[in-house]
Amino acid sequence: MIKHIGSYLKKSSYKLFAYKGAHLILSVGLFYIFFILFRYGSLTSVDTYGFRYNYFVALIYGAMIVFFVRTYNAYLLGYTRVRTLVFGQFLAQLLSIVILYFVISIAWSKFTSFLVFFPMLIAQIILDVIWSYYGNTIFYKLYGKRKTLLIYRNQIDKIRFGTIKGKPTERMYEVTDELQYDGSFSALKDKLQGYDTIFVAGVNSRCRNGILKYCKENNVYGLFLPHIGDTIMQDAKHIQAFDSPVLAISRKELSPEFAVIKRVFDIVSSGLALILLSPVILVTALVIKLYDGGPAFYRQTRLTRDGKEFQILKFRSMRVDAEKDGVARLSTGENDDRITPVGRIVRRYRLDEIPQLINIFKGDMSVVGPRPERPEIAEQYCQSMPEFKLRLQVKAGLTGYAQVYGKYNTSPYEKLEFDLLYINNMSILIDVQLCFATLMTVFRKDSTEGVTGITAIDSEKNINCKERNKMSEEYDN
Template identity: 50%
Template sequence: ELVYGQILGAMATDGILYIVICLMSAKLCNLLPGIAAIVGQLVMAAIWASCAHKWYYTTFPPQKTAVVYDVRHGMEKLINEYGLSQKYDVQVTLSVSECLADLTILDGMETVFVSGVHSHERNIILKHCVGKGINMFVIPRVGDVIMSGAWPMHMFHLPMLRVGRYMASPEFLFVKRAMDIVISLAALIILSPLFLITAIAVKSDGGPAFYKQVRLTKDGKQFEILKFRSMRVDAEKDGVARLSTGDKDDRITKVGHIIRACRLDELPQLLNILKGDLSVVGPRPERPEIAAQYCEEMPEFALRLQAKAGLTGYAQVYGKYNTTPYDKLQMDLMYIAHPSLIEDLKIMLATVKILFMPESTEGVAEGATTAMGQQCEETGK
């Protein structure tokens, strides 16, 4: 991933430099020197990343780690699927009851990961780890994420934490909206040729170029999201709202596979941003019927509606398309709890990188109408 980021950075920098040189010389310059420079940079980036990786893990060997879990499935997923064992030396895995029975098991560990443990039990482990100088990482529950955005204050001679709804300042919201307008307008102008080419390609099968769909944004307000059509016109002729299953989905057209892989189907949403329905960064806008299904399983899912929906977001960048709804919910609530323009800029830059990562466009399991259906299959519910 480090090499991938270096390659994208080099290509973007060289591309901008080439445009500047062409503008200054008032003519198209020879591309061969630029291509040679990019190839050289790619080789150097690969060598540098490999050497840096080896040096880092030689200088800072994996820390001795214990994993304390409440549900074994969650622990196994953390270690195996999320790659914890690749970066940490996992020496002990134990249930919370085993840990509380003998906290000295954690002594000698440098790091402890706590997954799915209730607050009372977790606090006991936390006090022990802090007392012993052990780093502790907590996989939070929804309530923990909300509490992380609390405002510390003093009232009635007591320390207090103020917890409430999305508490972004008016100044923050004003600047965020100004950024949305500038970015969407600039992107529409710069990408207008690509916009036109994509529209013509989509319309080649005889159907409409655009696809409108009702989605939810801040406070449950409904709006019509605009996308390039990537599926057959009769994709939902049975009336059932369902998420895509990725490349296996036979509803996706030939052009649709291409524009989905490059995320070009999302381009018309720039018009939604300019109009004010969406923000550049925010929680993913869900369909009302799918959001209702999520809320039946997870009432906390409605908390995502505290902020305006976005073209890209925390969960889209740091999760996968088929990451479980509960994990995505926590990511979005983490973003909502800590509003920051710097974080918005980081997410925008990270979005450029994931545009070309195949796993970011994966779908849900075949036969599942929503990602919740896939989560139930994975957990055996």
Template identity: 50%
Template sequence: MSKFKHDLLLRLIKLVDAVLMTIPFALCWYLYYSDRTASPFDEKSNLIVVLLFLVLFIIFGRIYDAFMMSIQRISEIVYAQFLAVAVSDLIIYVVICLLSKGLTNLLPGMAALVGQIILAFLWAYLAHHGYYATFPAKRTAIIYDVRRGFEKLIGKYGLDGKYDVVLTLCAEDCLKDLSVLDGIETVFASGIHSHDRNIILKYCIEHSINMFVIPRIGDVIMSGARHMHMFHLPMLTVSRYMASPEYLLAKRIIDTIVSALGLIVLSPILLVTAIAIKATDHGPVFYKQVRLTKNGREFNIFKFRSMCVDAEKDGVARLSTGDKDDRITPVGRIIRACRIDELPQLINILKGDLSIVGPRPERPEIAAQYCEEMPEFNLRLQAKAGLTGYAQVYGKYNTTPYDKLVMDLMYIAHPSIIVDFKIMFATVKILFLPESTEGVAEGQATTMTENEVTVAAEKKSENDDDVAV
């Protein structure tokens, strides 16, 4: 099957899903809500409301990766579908309440949500199994340099049914004879020098081979380059954090509004948490910690205290070693699991120390350790630090500091309010996924030691990169 037909079929399958999710809502709207608004809707207006839900579901489905039947497990697809329909239903419910000039009965909407979840499971199951039954696994090659073992990830994430790894080769051997890629449909380039990678890339493009590249820091910086013409020549211009004044102003307004509303809406949770912490060991409710934000400026970040008062009495900065860390209090375990300990950072956002979206602020001592192996780590300080960020949404607890740095630089390279909103909504997806918790997994404190050789190798190869990325 040609790539065009393959992509067209996938789009049709995704459209079927969007229509299926819309059917329960449409029934709920036509049978109950449409006649109970302040101004009953005509047929045209009813259709607009249904189409609005369809558009919302498609938007949030893309944000939560709800349509990725080929690369996600069924459980992951259903979870993403649930989030997409739940957020879409919630938005429509708010609109209905505004039209009705008051709170309306939520039960019909909940019944529609149950129907949507059932249909989501059926679609996910059929689409996932149907995809692998229809499309045979692609003949795949892994070309590596400093990053080895990528083929293990394919099996770990259950993608061996999509990618059949028939060739694993170091870049040096591949460059000696590029014809070894003949008959290959997909290539994964893992940690290859940009000069060598570009040679392989050109060969793949010429021979219609799909190629996935793990970007390097230089690649990410260049991805934010602005295209222009000078001296009758094509040019790419790159500078330090090219965010426009309009973007920064809009971002600050959004930060102020969202943090203020968040503090008001969440005030009952904040109060109960404060009382629980104080009643447990009579220590301070909040924990202040020095962090770094834009241009290396230090500020005190606020968190609910989740550890004993003298957790770092020796003055040495340490990352948590996970649930078995005996420094964590009983209340601390609960608020960490629910991410409640992070909520006081809304105060930092309101003050202007933090943004809602940006690279997570690091402690000066930990940042200094990272910079010993990765001087580029300071490039994260081009933008204001954030409560959530690209690395928090798309990384995991065991994602290496180097890869988290690359993710943060990907965000910095493309400043956009749309991207900010996407990350904000995507953050909801990780709230109930324990593997995404920042720095709480056992062994996290030794990340730098375990990855020292890899990072050093990548750092060296980064310095050797060809400038024509």
């Protein structure tokens, strides 16, 4: 039975791979046709040399599409809504065309009209909508609904399951039972029978290890929400110098070559962005100044690598007296009366973050890294989450995993896990992907929502960090 299920899932994955490949081929085919029209103005009068050149350009376009659809998870069928898939695919196609247009135009020393690509983009959107709709339908048909069990230690861990019961994941996971449990695996084993998927959060390590082995042996799909310790261990390196397997952990240090490449990337990207966005910077600063006569920018002390303090630069989006009592407060979102009308627009489109490009160019920050926190708020976080200081292993950044894959009101515990995941997997390729992925957050309303509470520690989710830290200490018992 186990072998039969495994064989079926393998065949299903091949079918989905073929379906994704068909979309890629059709996308490249559309580009190829319109590129020939763009290059020659005709589909028939192309010499042999031209065809070779066109094949090469189409191949590059295909490679860029693969990069961008991975960046935007635009082929993540089943787990993603149709409109999100379509938008990710369209953004991948648009960016690929724009980049190739400028590269080719510079190579030709001639900027030809871009208008020929607009019909192509319309055709691509139609293709994307059809492909995404039927792709999700095919996915659900191939995999069906999985009878699912939720196992959690307490209500805090249950909250971490998030939208598992909401669309679109509810079409994949049929949660038939929930079990609050933290005992031994032997007493739990019989209760796991008959489920296709098991979600686990917060249970003790011995019980969790038993569930892990059960899932492996019985071909059950297991999804485990990590503890901070799990995330830290992902950076462990295997050492072969001993008779037994050894995993080594140490403080994260950038290799000299990676540090140089990352710094060059920061200087070049922030410098170019400052030049390209200079009109936006000037207009935004002028509008803020004219609204209430206050300063367009504000400076604030933040922390970067090894706890070093620096003055972050941002566009002012709140009243001048927003923190006149000296208490550090997080924004509570759209209902925060400290935010000015101009500030709401500035925040909605992330314009307030643009001046940080100057901090990046100076070397205070990096383009990608954990968001810099205020010293007083960081101290409060560390009281409930001592692991919070591990974010200071690298420079603070403008964007990162937490900003791209989380939400503004994602709890500090989850944000810390995102930050540690980035620190464990840092590379220039990931930095480039996150830079492009950040573009998508501008269009997500939930990415700029506030949190509930007065100070950084007063919100319910942050108070839960204390409980989570206590649970982490008890986790191995």
